[in-house]
Amino acid sequence: MAVKKKRPQKSLASTRPPTVQRPKSISRTATKALINKHHLLEKRKQQAIAKGDRAAEAAISAEITALGGLEHYQKASLQGQRHDRGGDSSRVLMDWLQPCLSEHKAASEGIPLRMLEVGALSTQNACSKSGHFSIERIDLNSQGEGILQQDFMQRPLPKNASERFDVLSLSLVLNFVPDAEGRGEMLRRTTQFLHPPGHHLSSPSLNGSFPSLFLVLPAPCVTNSRYLDEERLSAIMGSLSYTKAATKTTQRLVYYLWKRDSATSGRGERFAKKELRPGSFRNNFAIVLK
Template identity: 75%
Template sequence: MALKKKRPQKSLAAGRPPILQRQPKSITRKSTKALINKHHLLEKRKKQALAKGDDAGVAAIDAEIQALGGLDAYQKASLQGQREDRGGDSSRVLMEWLQPCLTAHKEGSGRMLKMLEVGALSTQNACSQSGYFDITRIDLNSQGEGILQQDFMERPLPKDDTERFDIISLSLVLNFVPDPKGRGDMLKRTTEFLRAAGRYLEAPSLTTNFPSLFLVLPAPCVTNSRYLDEERLVGIMASLGYAKVESKTTQRLVYYFWRREGKGIARRFRKEEIRAGSTRNNFAVVLGYIMDLMSRRAATQARILDIW
């Protein structure tokens, strides 16, 4: 009688069904884009529900956002976009533009320039590793050490130049603001945190680029919007005292580098259709409503005083 071949004993663990599958290293570009777009849409709907006082609607939308993974999932999707195979770190474009100026500044033993990075996702981007910047990083939902959890719109205003910055980075931040007026308010608020133009007497080579704003948006926000194109964006920024120094457009993103030249001339930019078409998106920036309201109030008060 032939002996049966003895099989090696399996461990108990080998006989158990897998409890937790290893998470994939990344999600596809299509899934990343869908998650980000859905998050933006929900934030916009939430803003509208809040304006109407629809508490039940706000609660329902919050539940949808949490089902998607909340702000944390949105940021992880955004981080995927900074991988080399997804377009990489947007601050590399900024460093390419600034390298000649920064090299000359460093050779002159100049001070490190102060940068405020709004919506920071990493402490290891090109600007952080360059050695030229003293960076303050803030984000609504900090992803790690070195990034302060803070809302830029609620950050205390600087008391003096020691608390102001030479450059502000808004990389894929403005498009996250859910309404056009809020985007205009954010751009206007950047001017409060920058040093005054012409304050580089100790380093004249810096005046061609600083103080400045680095702005990155998804390309369709400018190239395929009903309410915004580059000409209109340049006009909005000029009214805030910014001049365009550099720009770059890729299939996915638009990059802008703006130099702050002064206070600008206040203008009102409504949400007006400038390009028709059923395939256009509704991204817009509205500027001037708060300023107009304050002016009307001041005029009303002046008339009352005249009467008395």
């Protein structure tokens, strides 16, 4: 008589339904296409508003809603932060700041520096896990606990030093502002939330890196724009009392650390929309300061 083979016993866990469903992954191409489509529609919407064309504005708003609105855009952005998609941009910031942060921690018994993260998508990025920062996170559409739903342009201005920050992060935020003037005003406003230079008088290493602005943009905004290049961006930031402390360019992104070197909010220079590099294959990303 044939001997029946024993089947391996299934574990109890294997018979239970999963408690957490992983979100479906979308391809890198689809992620990029979705983000670009949102940017284009937001730009067209602002143009319609400027012209007073309410019918066009309503139609574009409906198209944005059909795409899933801001929430869907944010999910695509979160997808882009996966390690296999380029990862968390704040890791670059931590690489730049690690030497002075280690010295600060040893000298100050770990008193954290203050960071304002605009457009925050996660509470688990490299800066959050480092233990060096006390972080306030804001976003137009909060994706979870620990992120305040707030428009940076409507955030109340600091009343005193306790409400100012050592570093402000604008990672893939400025490029989502739909018009050139709005981008300029956002950059100008960052100066009002940072401590004045020399705030850390007892720590020369900190004064060398803070207060500062961490700025991340899609690389083509700087490398392939008709209206913005590295020299123009540096001039704009210089007019706002920022000096370039570090930069890194990859195929997809350009990273900057700008050190605030004056207590004023800028020299009041104007930067109009001016063509710097003609070409039909270039984009129209621009920053205007009035």
